[in-house]
Amino acid sequence: MQKGICLxxxxxxxxxxxGLINRVKAxxxxxxxxxxxxxxxDFRKLLRKGDVLSKTTSFVFRxxxxxxxxxxxxxxxxxxxPQQKAIISFPADFVLFAYTLGLARFMLVLSAMDTGSPFEGxxxxxxxxxxxxxxxxxxxxxxxxxxxxxxxxxxxxxAQLNTSARYTVLVKSLCLASLFVMLLTEGSRSPxxxxxxxxxxxxxxxxxxxxxxxxxxxxxQYASGLKMVVITALMANLFAPSGVGALYGIMIFLIxxxxxxxxxxxxxxxxxxxxxSHVPQFIFMMVALSVTLFAxxxxxxxxxx
Amino acid sequence: MNLLLIGVALFFAAGLVAIPLPQxxxxxxxVSFAASAQIFILPLVIKALLGSPTLNxxxxxxxxxxDVTLLLDPLAAFFMFFISLGGLxxxxxxxxxxxxxxxxxxxxxxxxxxxxxxxxxxxxxxxxVQNALFFLIVWEIMSLASFFLVSFExxxxxxxxxxxYYLIAMQIGAAALLVAFGWSTVLTGSMDFxxxxxxxxxxxxxxxxxxxxxxxxxxxxxxxxxxxxxAHPAAPTAVSAMMSGVMIKxxxxxxxxxxxxxxxxxxxxxxxxxxxxxxxxxLGVIHAIAQHDLKxxxxxxxxxxxGIIGLGIGVGMLGIISGRxxxxxxxxxxxxxxxxxxxxxxxxxxxxxxxxxxxxxxxNIDQLGGLVRVLPxxxxxxxxxxxxxxxxxxLSGFxxxxxxxxxxxxxxxxxNIYLNVTAGxxxxxxxxxxxxxxxxxxxxxxxxxxxxxxxxxxxxxSEASSTMLAPMIVLASFIVFIGLFTPLILPFLSGVVKQFCxxxxxxxxxxILDIFLEINGALLIFGGLxxxxxxLRWMLLxxxxxxxxxxxxCGYQAQSSRIQYTASSFxxxxxxxxxxxxxxxxxxxxxxxxxxxxALYESxxxxxxxxxxxxxxxxxxxxxLGLLSWIQSGHTQQYILYGxxxxxxxxxxxxxxx
Numbered sequence: 001m002q003k004g005i006c007l008x009x010x011x012x013x014x015x016x017x018x019g020l021i022n023r024v025k026a027x028x029x030x031x032x033x034x035x036x037x038x039x040x041x042d043f044r045k046l047l048r049k050g051d052v053l054s055k056t057t058s059f060v061f062r063x064x065x066x067x068x069x070x071x072x073x074x075x076x077x078x079x080x081x082p083q084q085k086a087i088i089s090f091p092a093d094f095v096l097f098a099y100t101l102g103l104a105r106f107m108l109v110l111s112a113m114d115t116g117s118p119f120e121g122x123x124x125x126x127x128x129x130x131x132x133x134x135x136x137x138x139x140x141x142x143x144x145x146x147x148x149x150x151x152x153x154x155x156x157x158x159a160q161l162n163t164s165a166r167y168t169v170l171v172k173s174l175c176l177a178s179l180f181v182m183l184l185t186e187g188s189r190s191p192x193x194x195x196x197x198x199x200x201x202x203x204x205x206x207x208x209x210x211x212x213x214x215x216x217x218x219x220x221q222y223a224s225g226l227k228m229v230v231i232t233a234l235m236a237n238l239f240a241p242s243g244v245g246a247l248y249g250i251m252i253f254l255i256x257x258x259x260x261x262x263x264x265x266x267x268x269x270x271x272x273x274x275x276x277s278h279v280p281q282f283i284f285m286m287v288a289l290s291v292t293l294f295a296x297x298x299x300x301x302x303x304x305x
Numbered sequence: 306m307n308l309l310l311i312g313v314a315l316f317f318a319a320g321l322v323a324i325p326l327p328q329x330x331x332x333x334x335x336v337s338f339a340a341s342a343q344i345f346i347l348p349l350v351i352k353a354l355l356g357s358p359t360l361n362x363x364x365x366x367x368x369x370x371x372d373v374t375l376l377l378d379p380l381a382a383f384f385m386f387f388i389s390l391g392g393l394x395x396x397x398x399x400x401x402x403x404x405x406x407x408x409x410x411x412x413x414x415x416x417x418x419x420x421x422x423x424x425x426x427x428x429x430x431x432x433x434v435q436n437a438l439f440f441l442i443v444w445e446i447m448s449l450a451s452f453f454l455v456s457f458e459x460x461x462x463x464x465x466x467x468x469x470y471y472l473i474a475m476q477i478g479a480a481a482l483l484v485a486f487g488w489s490t491v492l493t494g495s496m497d498f499x500x501x502x503x504x505x506x507x508x509x510x511x512x513x514x515x516x517x518x519x520x521x522x523x524x525x526x527x528x529x530x531x532x533x534x535x536a537h538p539a540a541p542t543a544v545s546a547m548m549s550g551v552m553i554k555x556x557x558x559x560x561x562x563x564x565x566x567x568x569x570x571x572x573x574x575x576x577x578x579x580x581x582x583x584x585x586x587x588l589g590v591i592h593a594i595a596q597h598d599l600k601x602x603x604x605x606x607x608x609x610x611x612g613i614i615g616l617g618i619g620v621g622m623l624g625i626i627s628g629r630x631x632x633x634x635x636x637x638x639x640x641x642x643x644x645x646x647x648x649x650x651x652x653x654x655x656x657x658x659x660x661x662x663x664x665x666x667x668x669n670i671d672q673l674g675g676l677v678r679v680l681p682x683x684x685x686x687x688x689x690x691x692x693x694x695x696x697x698x699x700l701s702g703f704x705x706x707x708x709x710x711x712x713x714x715x716x717x718x719x720x721n722i723y724l725n726v727t728a729g730x731x732x733x734x735x736x737x738x739x740x741x742x743x744x745x746x747x748x749x750x751x752x753x754x755x756x757x758x759x760x761x762x763x764x765x766x767s768e769a770s771s772t773m774l775a776p777m778i779v780l781a782s783f784i785v786f787i788g789l790f791t792p793l794i795l796p797f798l799s800g801v802v803k804q805f806c807x808x809x810x811x812x813x814x815x816x817i818l819d820i821f822l823e824i825n826g827a828l829l830i831f832g833g834l835x836x837x838x839x840x841l842r843w844m845l846l847x848x849x850x851x852x853x854x855x856x857x858x859c860g861y862q863a864q865s866s867r868i869q870y871t872a873s874s875f876x877x878x879x880x881x882x883x884x885x886x887x888x889x890x891x892x893x894x895x896x897x898x899x900x901x902x903x904a905l906y907e908s909x910x911x912x913x914x915x916x917x918x919x920x921x922x923x924x925x926x927x928x929x930l931g932l933l934s935w936i937q938s939g940h941t942q943q944y945i946l947y948g949x950x951x952x953x954x955x956x957x958x959x960x961x962x963x
Contacts, residue, residue: 050849054856056757058677060688066838074831088830090823092714095707096698098736100831103697106743113751113870115856116675121870124751128744129879132737139736143717143729152714211857215845219838280882294729302722 014225024265046218064111065219071104082240083249112208123207312345320422353382379800392425401773467539474532478522485515509570524556537604542659550652575622582615595910620712630813639708664766701787757866
């Protein structure tokens with residue numbers, strides 16, 4: 001029951017999450033902005049529409065949206081909310097987490113290439129390139145947490161991480177910073193990607209779904225929103241002290257979610273998107289942070305003797 | 306055991322029978338004999354895998370050879386299973402593929418089928434022979450048979466070159482094996498494999514390294530991998546598939562057999578194997594990304610996958626030296642499972658590449674595109690192979706990589722700094738291998754099959770014949786089945802994995818089995834979700850209009866298929882990051898003037914190891930051998946003088962010294 005409620009919450013928040021980012025950006029720009037639930041209205045509208053498909057495309061293009069949304073919902077089942085049990089949990093489940101997102105990315109890139117459009121090719125080439133930096137860094141990150149807690153599943157890693165005061169602010173803040181870079185990259189937000197511009201030459205994620213319409217587009221947009229929420233849920237887990245109740249855990253999750261949305265909106269209002277050739281350097285920050293985290297953990301464990 | 310040998314003999318007969326028959330009948334003869342061989346081999350092999358007592362047959366020879374034992378234990382049975390299956394599938398595929406050589410006088414299908422049969426026989430014997438001398442003999446037969454297969458199209462100069470390169474590489478590997486076996490025979494006084502276990506730790510370490518060099522050359526570990534990207538493209542496709550999917554695994558077999566007999570004599574060997582494997586995985590896939598030649602690209606992926614298998618073996622060895630059952634079991638399970646998985650998806654991909662080649666007559670993927678519309682079945686099967694080789698969930702590649710990851714994750718919970726750091730590096734490395742493989746296969750699949758054709762076909766290609774698709778369907782069903790129902794196939798591997806473990810490790814096997822049951826449940830949920838959303842999409846679009854229109858072109862009306870992204874441009878943003886690792890040679894002619902008449906851009910990538918290690922070494926060798934070239938002067942008088950000098954010295958030696 002409790003797990004069901006958590007799932008429902010995590011499935012509903014993507015709409016508000018993107019709505020909140022847009023609202024923050026609007027406020028900074030001095031506008032009132034669209035309602036918070038606007039992404040949900042868009043989603044509903046798109047589901048009711050028909051589809052326009054490119055003549056160049058094949059079955060890959062039709063399969064990809066369903067697979068993407070299924071994959072992201074599936075990884076949402078693996079991530080626990082703070083102080084909650086995950087629906088699916090087993091040792092080394094972070095591998096399944098990363099590889100399922102990998103499968104979604106694989107199909108997304110194929111569907112972009114399926115249209116034969118050079119713009120979408122650009123987006124696809126960038127997407128796969130950047131994933132090569134993010135994913136190893138993510139494994140080092142989770143590896144460090146596994147190392148310090150002696151656990152290998154998300155649920156038990158976070159349960160352990162929050163029981164002891166041993167794991168200092170340093171570990172958690174390195175972890176948080178690293179995850180934030182991952183969020184900006186995987187969620188295709190500024191300064192990696194600009195979700196607002198419609199100049200295809202500079203886009204990554206938006207350009208790959210350029211040819212989608214109707215329910216397909218709804219699936220794709222929802223999947224990308226949920227992906228950000230899932231990574232935020234990982235971050236929220238770092239903030240949950242042990243012993244507090246389940247309800248408190250959900251509150252923490254929502255607060256962190258709101259905080260992250262504000263942070264993203266803030267970054268997007270004040271920072272320009274990086275030049276495409278400088279983006280890898282930004283993402284390499286995640287590698288640096290994760291490797292530092294690993295070194296810190298090794299020092300914690302073996303530095304004393 | 307006798308039944309098994311009948312099966313082996315049938316493969317030999319398959320090649321032999323094909324010789325006198327007319328061109329069109331040769332393939333059928335080979336396939337029917339190879340199929341009947343399965344009836345003898347598979348039941349015995351499956352029984353051995355499921356734990357029936359090991360079969361053995363000993364023949365005594367007089368003199369230094371001693372007993373020659375043929376042994377069918379679970380390890381041998383595991384390899385025999387897919388060697389035998391691979392031999393049959395290659396035959397079936399050849400029925401369709403070799404048609405393009407059928408009417409030519411310059412290509413002899415007799416030698417093709419004969420050496421294919423011989424290759425399968427040699428591989429089958431390699432995994433059961435337990436005597437050093439006989440092992441080396443069948444090992445050499447295997448190398449030679451595959452050499453003749455590689456040189457099938459020997460009229461082409463590049464094929465001859467590749468064949469010779471392959472032969473020399475194999476001889477270097479065999480030389481290491483010869484020294485290793487010779488050394489241990491001198492030390493132990495016996496040629497039987499069992500005697501290796503009596504070596505002292507120091508000698509065992511030395512011998513282990515020699516074996517690793519010898520077997521590693523066959524398997525394609527870096528830096529001994531340079532023959533793969535040359536030999537695979539040169540060989541006919543069915544042969545490439547057999548070499549990459551099956552033959553290089555005999556190298557893995559050798560390493561596993563040595564670990565089985567002499568264990569891990571020094572702890573640092575485990576780290577060495579782990580490190581070399583990681584390097585192979587990374588360098589293999591980085592070089593693959595830079596390739597435009599489909600078969601060369603697949604050859605580099607073999608190096609990558611051998612690296613992943615090696616990582617599994619390394620993790621297993623780490624588990625043995627640290628005495629942790631779960632790590633050891635996960636490592637060896639991952640390695641063995643990946644050996645089989647690599648056989649399935651790599652053969653599948655090579656067969657797909659062969660279909661593309663036979664339909665379009667090019668291996669350069671930059672000239673392809675849009676093939677999904679003319680080869681829909683090939684495309685779907687190739688996609689399954691691509692997803693599996695990238696290790697993505699729901700297919701077999703994920704399961705074996707997961708086992709390796711699991712072993713590494715377990716190593717993180719030990720209190721041992723070397724183990725921890727190694728596991729951390731391994732996690733990042735394997736993740737990087739995985740994403741790079743995904744990059745490479747999104748490139749291959751989308752450039753070959755998706756988008757619009759980049760060149761105009763000479764006549765529209767049509768879907769491949771059923772004899773070429775059938776082996777691919779068999780392999781694809783293995784991939785899907787293993788990916789979705791792993792716990793059902795694990796009992797077949799329990800015997801093999803347990804061979805590597807002390808009895809106290811056995812409970813860990815059940816633990817792994819439980820974890821795989823959980824993953825399986827999770828994956829089935831995932832599959833269900835996918836089906837749900839496909840259904841939902843169908844429901845939503847049922848009564849709506851689905852319009853077909855052109856791809857959005859930003860208002861630019863003069864779309865040409867040539868403005869699509871190519872393989873080079875797709876890989877470019879990554880290769881710029883990896884510019885130091887993959888040396889690129891560019892040849893650019895810039896467009897000049899207001900009405901440029903010509904412009905050209907070509908990029909070629911080089912092999913890092915070949916460039917900085919192999920070629921300088923060969924150059925050095927050339928130089929020193931060149932210093933001695935005056936011996937062969939071409940003057941007959943001088944050669945007669947050599948003979949005379951030799952005779953005089955012989956006379957002095959006979960009279961004086963004795």
